[in-house]
Amino acid sequence: MIGYYIIALERHEVNPKEKLMPLPTQMIDKFSDLATEPSKRTGEILLVQDTVTSVKRIVVGMILSAVVGLTVGLSMGLFPGIGALLGPVITFTSNIVPTALLPLLLIILGVGDASKIGLIFLGTVFIITRTIYADTLVLRKQITKSLTLGASQLQIGYEIMLPQLMPRLIDALKLTLGAAWIFLVAAEAIAGTEGLGYRIFLVRRYMAMDLIIPYVLWITVLAIGMDTLLTYIRNKLYPWYKAEQG
Amino acid sequence: MKTKNRSGNGKLLHIESVTKRYGSLQVLEDIDLSITKGEFCSLVGPSGSGKSTLFRSILGEEKPTSGKVTINGNVVQRPDESKGIVYQGYALFEHLSVIDNVMKGPVMQIPNRKRLFKSKSTTRKIREIRERAMHYLESVRLADAAHKYPHQLSGGMRQRVAITQALMTKPQILLMDEPFGALDESTRRDAQLFLLELWEKYNMTIIFVTHDLDEALFLGSRFLAISQYHKDYKQRGVLQNIGARIGFDVDLDPVVNRRSQLSFEEYVEQHADIKEVVMRECFDPSYIQHVNEFQLTHKDSFVSP
Numbered sequence: 409m410i411g412y413y414i415i416a417l418e419r420h421e422v423n424p425k426e427k428l429m430p431l432p433t434q435m436i437d438k439f440s441d442l443a444t445e446p447s448k449r450t451g452e453i454l455l456v457q458d459t460v461t462s463v464k465r466i467v468v469g470m471i472l473s474a475v476v477g478l479t480v481g482l483s484m485g486l487f488p489g490i491g492a493l494l495g496p497v498i499t500f501t502s503n504i505v506p507t508a509l510l511p512l513l514l515i516i517l518g519v520g521d522a523s524k525i526g527l528i529f530l531g532t533v534f535i536i537t538r539t540i541y542a543d544t545l546v547l548r549k550q551i552t553k554s555l556t557l558g559a560s561q562l563q564i565g566y567e568i569m570l571p572q573l574m575p576r577l578i579d580a581l582k583l584t585l586g587a588a589w590i591f592l593v594a595a596e597a598i599a600g601t602e603g604l605g606y607r608i609f610l611v612r613r614y615m616a617m618d619l620i621i622p623y624v625l626w627i628t629v630l631a632i633g634m635d636t637l638l639t640y641i642r643n644k645l646y647p648w649y650k651a652e653q654g
Numbered sequence: 655m656k657t658k659n660r661s662g663n664g665k666l667l668h669i670e671s672v673t674k675r676y677g678s679l680q681v682l683e684d685i686d687l688s689i690t691k692g693e694f695c696s697l698v699g700p701s702g703s704g705k706s707t708l709f710r711s712i713l714g715e716e717k718p719t720s721g722k723v724t725i726n727g728n729v730v731q732r733p734d735e736s737k738g739i740v741y742q743g744y745a746l747f748e749h750l751s752v753i754d755n756v757m758k759g760p761v762m763q764i765p766n767r768k769r770l771f772k773s774k775s776t777t778r779k780i781r782e783i784r785e786r787a788m789h790y791l792e793s794v795r796l797a798d799a800a801h802k803y804p805h806q807l808s809g810g811m812r813q814r815v816a817i818t819q820a821l822m823t824k825p826q827i828l829l830m831d832e833p834f835g836a837l838d839e840s841t842r843r844d845a846q847l848f849l850l851e852l853w854e855k856y857n858m859t860i861i862f863v864t865h866d867l868d869e870a871l872f873l874g875s876r877f878l879a880i881s882q883y884h885k886d887y888k889q890r891g892v893l894q895n896i897g898a899r900i901g902f903d904v905d906l907d908p909v910v911n912r913r914s915q916l917s918f919e920e921y922v923e924q925h926a927d928i929k930e931v932v933m934r935e936c937f938d939p940s941y942i943q944h945v946n947e948f949q950l951t952h953k954d955s956f957v958s959p
Contacts, residue, residue, distance in 0.1 A: 549745040552715060555733035557759030557823055567762065571749040648748055651805040 430618035439622040454607070455626075462596070462604040463630065465521055466588055469528030470581055476529075477536030478577055484537075485544025486551065486565055498541070502534030507594055519599040524592060531591045532584040539580040543573055575649035578642040582635055589631055604630075665954070666691045666859055667712065667827055672721035673897060674707050681707045682718070683897030687878070688954040689827075689861070694853055696862045696874030700937045703880055704898035705863050709831055712861065713737055725826060738825030742832040744812040746804040752815050753800040756787040759823045783822075790818045793855070794848070810841040817852065827859045834869070843918055846873055867929050868922045876952060877906050877928065881936035884945050899945065901936045903952040904928065 416429040430438075442455040450457075484491040484498075506527055513530075517523040547569060554564045596605030608623045643650060667689040674682040681704045689695055699705045710716035711723055714730040714737070723730040725737070733739070747755050760783045761769070768776045791797045794814045804812055813833060820828055833849075834842045850873065853860060864870050870877060879902035906925070916924070931949065934941055 549741050549743060550747065552713070552733050553739055553741070553745050553819075554762075556713075556735060556737050556739045556825065557762065557819070558735040559759070559762045563762050563766070567758075568747060572747070646749070648803045648805055651803075 427615045428617055430621065434618045435622045438616075438618040439626075442619070457602060458604045458607050459626075459630070461521075461602045462592060465524045465603070466528060466585075466592055466634075468521075469525040469592075470532065470585070470588055472525070472529045473533040473536050473584070474577055474581060477533050477580070478540055478573065481537045481540025482544055482565060482569060482573060484541045485548065486561065486569065491541065495541075498534055498537055502538060504530075506531035506591060510595060510598060513595075514599050519601070524595040524600070524603070527591045527595045528588045531587055535584050535587075536577070536580045539583070540573060540577060543576045544569060547572060575642050575646035578638050578646075582638050585631065585634055585638075589627065593627070665689060666726060667861075668724045668727075669712070670721050670724075672708075672711060672718040672723060674704070674711065674716065675719050675897070680897035682711070683899055685721070685880075685898070685900060687900060687903075689859065689876075690954065691826075691859050692857055694850075694858075694860045694862065694873060694875040695878055696864060696870035696876070697878045697880065698864060698867055698870045698932070698936075699880040699898065700882075701865055703882055703936075705865075705880060706831065708880065708898075709829060709861070709863050712827075713739065713829055735823050736826045738820030738823065738828040740813070740816050740820055740828065740830045740833045742835045744804070744809075744816045746812055746815055746819070748804055751801050751803055752796065752807070753784070753787055753791065755804065755815055756791060756818050756822055757783050759819065760786075787818075787822060790821055794818050794852070808841070809837050810845055813837065813845060814848070817849070821852075821856065821858075827861065830860060830862045832864055833862070835864070835866075842869075846918070849873065867932060868918070871906065871925045871929060872918050872921050874906050876904070878903050879932045879936040883936065883939055883942050884948070899948075900950070900955075901943075901948050902932055903948075903950045903955045905952050 412429065413432065416426075416431055419426045419429050420431060439455070443453065446452060447454050447457075480494065480498075484494050509530060510523075510527055513523040513526045517526050550568055550572075551564055554568050559568065592603070593605035593608075596603040597609040600606040604623060604627055608620045611619050665688040667687070669685055669687040672682055672685040673680070685708060697705060697708070707716060711718050712730065714723075714732040714734065728736075747758060750758060757780075761780065764776060764779060788797060788800065791800055794817065796811060796814055796818070799807060799811060804815065807815065816833075817828075834845050837845060846869065849860075852858065862870070862873055878900060880898040881901035882896050882898045884896070884899055884901060906928075922929070935943055935947075935949075
């Protein structure tokens with residue numbers, strides 16, 4: 409960082425209109441402008457608008473993935489027939505490169521929220537399903553034991569497996585969150601009208617590094633924040649889990 | 655438990671001509687076995703001999719290729735309440751405290767809707783279950799740990815919780831798969847003595863699978879060994895792909911009290927002859943004996959034709 413600062417200073421001395429390496433003060437100015445000044449065109453504060461849009465897409469996509477992944481993964485683990493049937497399918501679909509599907513999603517779902525959420529969903533749901541399926545298989549002795557204790561299949565699902573899978577699901581979400589951000593930025597960059605990824609690719613053509621660099625840092629902060637939040641929720645709600653994993 | 659004896663000559667567990675093959679791999683070859691209520695059967699065999707397959711067939715997780723397994727005359731279909739189970743890895747419910755783990759079985763038998771809208775009778779029922787659970791926990795010396803979680807317990811304690819959990823539903827037969835395999839030496843001794851104590855106290859029927867001959871000798875009132883190394887009149891030449899049979903079936907000292915007078919080592923020493931025979935006949939691949947030579951002296955043994 410100090411190195412960057414020294415080089416940036418030198419470049420600014422040579423050329424006062426230097427754009428490639430903006431000074432920290434310029435970046436702070438630009439960023440605080442975006443965070444406080446309403447846009448002249450829409451009247452909205454751009455940073456807030458971009459952040460809300462992007463975070464909403466990630467959260468909705470991840471929630472969809474979590475619900476579907478948990479349901480399908482648990483069913484596969486509980487019922488060997490479903491596991492045998494869907495196992496190969498999931499293995500295949502999880503190998504599809506999600507970003508290659510992006511044109512398809514843009515055509516089918518349009519350039520709005522739906523295509524971004526769709527990409528995040530497709531990019532994470534199979535990994536989450538596989539993880540939950542594998543976790544269920546690890547716990548399968550508990551399924552047998554529950555049967556000998558007189559539990560019904562439904563009770564095993566809801567009372568034995570689900571509470572124990574929840575912290576594992578949170579771990580799976582933490583793991584796929586990084587990928588979700590990649591898909592989000594990629595989708596917003598290629599087609600979109602708002603969002604964090606859209607903004608940095610929009611200003612790229614003006615070489616507005618004083619905006620791009622703070623935005624990249626801001627995305628990083630958001631990603632770390634989400635991860636920390638998930639860890640906090642997991643430890644708060646499932647205190648037994650961390651200790652159990654050693 | 656709920657039905658009368660229909661077959662099996664009044665035996666609790668009856669295994670009749672059970673074979674099991676996976677594709678072309680023969681795992682079990684003609685297993686016949688009868689177990690009377692109150693017996694503590696230890697079952698040994700070399701690893702890969704089919705112990706676990708036999709175990710899972712009794713549990714109902716595995717369907718025999720031919721033959722049948724009955725408990726009290728009912729054909730075993732799937733794991734259910736007639737069998738209790740204790741695994742090496744404990745398989746405790748991580749998200750529940752010790753007392754809730756122990757109560758979970760009986761509590762789940764109360765219909766969900768009754769548990770959701772607690773009536774007086776349901777509350778009373780749950781209180782009864784709790785009292786029974788505490789009683790068992792006291793008898794396994796875990797009353798103080800009732801509100802701890804499994805991860806806060808040592809391996810020996812976890813296994814005691816698992817045993818208690820199984821006892822709560824009063825299974826007809828307790829199936830134990832290498833239950834003490836993960837415990838260190840001294841904890842293991844305690845657990846063994848403790849299991850014998852419980853066996854006597856609650857008149858349990860136990861099938862105890864282990865690969866440790868000494869442990870099997872020390873614990874069992876009946877000692878079973880299975881082996882793939884045998885032949886009969888049908889087989890000629892090189893023996894390949896032969897499933898396991900029961901190769902050794904003897905009564906051991908039925909009086910548990912004697913065991914408390916002798917230490918583990920002394921007891922095993924006393925039965926060194928059995929150990930030697932089993933080591934040779936069942937664990938040594940180079941020693942192939944004819945099925946007629948099997949030592950099946952237990953009164954319920956089936957002597958092969």
